Amino acid sequence: MSNVELPAPPENTSVKTSRAKPPVRPHGGLPLWFKGLAPLVLLAGLVALFLKVGPVGVFRQSFPPVEVLTIERIRLPAHGVMEVQIVNGGPEPVTVAQVMVDDANWVHRVDGSRTIERLEHRTITIPYPWVEGEPHTVSLVTSTGLTFTGEVTVATLSPAVDARYLTTFALLGVYAGVIPVFIGLLWLPFVRAVSRRWIDFFLSLTMGLLVFLGVDALVEAAETSALVPGAFQGSSLVLLGLLGTPLILAALGHWRGGRRGERSPLQVAALIALGIGLHNLGEGLAIGTSYATGEIALGTFLVIGFLLHNTTEGLGIVTPLADQRPRFRSLILLGALAGVPTVIGAWIGGFTYSPLWTTLFFAIGAGAIATVVYELWRLFGRRATGGLTAPLNVAGFLLGMVIMYATGLLVTA
Amino acid sequence: MAANKKDPEDILDRSLTRRDLLRAGALGTVGLAAGGSVLAIPGLGQSSAAPAQDQATHHDMMTVGKLAPGSFDPGAFLTHFDTGNVSRLPSGQVLREFELVAEDREIEVAPGVFYPAWTYNGQVPGPTIRCTEGDRLRVRFVNRGSHAHSIHFHGIHPSGMDGAFEPVRRGESFVYEFDAEPFGLHLYHCHTVPIKRHIHKGLYGAFIIDPKAGRPPAREMVMVMNGFDTNFDNENEIYAVNTVAFHYQKYPIQVRQGELVRVYVVNVTEFDLLNSFHIHGNLFRLYRTGTDLTRYEWTDVVALCQGERAVLEFTYNHPGPFMFHAHQSEFAELGWSGVFLVQAPHV
Numbered sequence: 105m106s107n108v109e110l111p112a113p114p115e116n117t118s119v120k121t122s123r124a125k126p127p128v129r130p131h132g133g134l135p136l137w138f139k140g141l142a143p144l145v146l147l148a149g150l151v152a153l154f155l156k157v158g159p160v161g162v163f164r165q166s167f168p169p170v171e172v173l174t175i176e177r178i179r180l181p182a183h184g185v186m187e188v189q190i191v192n193g194g195p196e197p198v199t200v201a202q203v204m205v206d207d208a209n210w211v212h213r214v215d216g217s218r219t220i221e222r223l224e225h226r227t228i229t230i231p232y233p234w235v236e237g238e239p240h241t242v243s244l245v246t247s248t249g250l251t252f253t254g255e256v257t258v259a260t261l262s263p264a265v266d267a268r269y270l271t272t273f274a275l276l277g278v279y280a281g282v283i284p285v286f287i288g289l290l291w292l293p294f295v296r297a298v299s300r301r302w303i304d305f306f307l308s309l310t311m312g313l314l315v316f317l318g319v320d321a322l323v324e325a326a327e328t329s330a331l332v333p334g335a336f337q338g339s340s341l342v343l344l345g346l347l348g349t350p351l352i353l354a355a356l357g358h359w360r361g362g363r364r365g366e367r368s369p370l371q372v373a374a375l376i377a378l379g380i381g382l383h384n385l386g387e388g389l390a391i392g393t394s395y396a397t398g399e400i401a402l403g404t405f406l407v408i409g410f411l412l413h414n415t416t417e418g419l420g421i422v423t424p425l426a427d428q429r430p431r432f433r434s435l436i437l438l439g440a441l442a443g444v445p446t447v448i449g450a451w452i453g454g455f456t457y458s459p460l461w462t463t464l465f466f467a468i469g470a471g472a473i474a475t476v477v478y479e480l481w482r483l484f485g486r487r488a489t490g491g492l493t494a495p496l497n498v499a500g501f502l503l504g505m506v507i508m509y510a511t512g513l514l515v516t517a
Numbered sequence: 518m519a520a521n522k523k524d525p526e527d528i529l530d531r532s533l534t535r536r537d538l539l540r541a542g543a544l545g546t547v548g549l550a551a552g553g554s555v556l557a558i559p560g561l562g563q564s565s566a567a568p569a570q571d572q573a574t575h576h577d578m579m580t581v582g583k584l585a586p587g588s589f590d591p592g593a594f595l596t597h598f599d600t601g602n603v604s605r606l607p608s609g610q611v612l613r614e615f616e617l618v619a620e621d622r623e624i625e626v627a628p629g630v631f632y633p634a635w636t637y638n639g640q641v642p643g644p645t646i647r648c649t650e651g652d653r654l655r656v657r658f659v660n661r662g663s664h665a666h667s668i669h670f671h672g673i674h675p676s677g678m679d680g681a682f683e684p685v686r687r688g689e690s691f692v693y694e695f696d697a698e699p700f701g702l703h704l705y706h707c708h709t710v711p712i713k714r715h716i717h718k719g720l721y722g723a724f725i726i727d728p729k730a731g732r733p734p735a736r737e738m739v740m741v742m743n744g745f746d747t748n749f750d751n752e753n754e755i756y757a758v759n760t761v762a763f764h765y766q767k768y769p770i771q772v773r774q775g776e777l778v779r780v781y782v783v784n785v786t787e788f789d790l791l792n793s794f795h796i797h798g799n800l801f802r803l804y805r806t807g808t809d810l811t812r813y814e815w816t817d818v819v820a821l822c823q824g825e826r827a828v829l830e831f832t833y834n835h836p837g838p839f840m841f842h843a844h845q846s847e848f849a850e851l852g853w854s855g856v857f858l859v860q861a862p863h864v
Binding site: 183184199201202203204207208209210211212218231232233234235245246247248249250251 | 570571572573576577578579580581582626627628629630631632745747748754762763847850851852
């Protein structure tokens, strides 16, 4: 409750005075709902006026319209066919007049008007004899002669939604997410057996892992946001996910948790699993997309990399449960919460990659992980082993980051 | 001729079967009557209904759509020669008077692709100026464009008539007057700085000086090899002869079997070091710059740097479609590609 309207209390007034009932503010004759809605009505009227008579002279310029087309994806659904998915993320309608593939004009079909309104999508189908395993470029020439170019890094048939690919992507997700997380959970008996000092060491290690993952998710979100068409404001999405998620989780904590939003160790573990799950959803999206576009081959090396990289995530989930006796069912749920999103992400990414959703998922993941790190920090506050700055705990924290860095080397293509 | 109704826009309309098109192709070799309409050509076979990596044809490597009505017509430009207003000076010398007006105009360089050009008389290339050696030329130049411009004629003339040091400001005019010499194929273009932009924006045209005795009778045409940097990145997006990409492939140039064909080829392509001209199924007699009446070479490819030009003469003795294009494949694929449709004599 804000008390800025109150006159400054005398020097020695106790704090309680500020809790006094605020003075009744002067209230004019107009009803409250009118005061609230009047600006909105005025705004609506102004918008209607603009739409009717057009913008006033100062907004009209003689310079050519800014055209912004984004090539979201180039699919190769069959040999001899290219499908280009585009969106107009700019302020003005754009007309696609011609299409060039590898610097050659090519016939094509557009699924709708050649003039694409703001935020509208189109798919352009081109009967082009693309070459397996080689790169190709597609340029769209607009009516004003501007060109927008997209690349096929390595041409290979795009996956179609069928049982084989669903299985492939499910396995991809299981290998990269589910199996490693569950293996990590098997450390529970171990962390239960070690002494209090070493539990704190592993908690610190978990924080290190999570800080690494959180920063990774944030960087991914920022990078992907650059690919989001301008009108969809990628960087605002990053901010929304990053700040919105911790706030919502905090509000939920107030609602669910007891006094002052304090959480039980199981709740902390669930939060960690959720944060990791969201991160893995983004990771799954990235893997699915890269695989579908032929940028990565699902080699043994990569699978081993993900196994090692993500196994430590399971350790992170069970560490807060060191002095608990969680039920078997809870552990399964925690593992599923953290691991299964990789499968879902891989499915989505394999078939319909969207920079917008990838950005949002990574940002939400980063926000969730930030919450978790904060919760772990508070958990430390309630323990009495010297806090995070105790030498052993600092070592744990750093080791967590180093482990993620070292295993990350295996999966960074 | 129902076969001639095939529109390039329908290329992706797979309702026509391959057999229909082969039949259409067979009909395509009948008569010269179908001026301006698109002929279905057997050599340019159609894609099948199920595209695959071995199905693409020259019909697929193509622009889509049609030019807006009223656009510059490369078909008409091809054979149009501006010989000026002719009169005689007191000395008896032939006087040819021309008027060229520089103006800004948006032109269509491929169906639906518009380019903010600078033009002579509203068209790119400018009108083909034609005269006979020894004529007096008087070219009144009016600048209605947004920048200073000039006309620089290739050929022999006094210094003050060169167009290099006399930029004509907006709203002003200038009269170029000189005797036409030597005979040959020349060009004219704006020589105002920055020259690169003034040329690639469209201020150029062909300038033909005929020898006094003339050349042998032939079906004559002008081809100005040009390109357009539509996104202003100092590289051409569109290549063509006479501005519109693939125009003469969609609308083949019809010639008769056995007749002499003479092509006046001028290269004004900006940004690229060379452009070239290649014909299929034949060789041409090459007269470099057209200033000599003995042939320089008998060949089927000639490379020309910017400003170079050549007169080509050839006769087709086989009927049917024959491609002509730049032998830089990239230029050919970006629009500099066309077809001669050789018609057998009527039986």
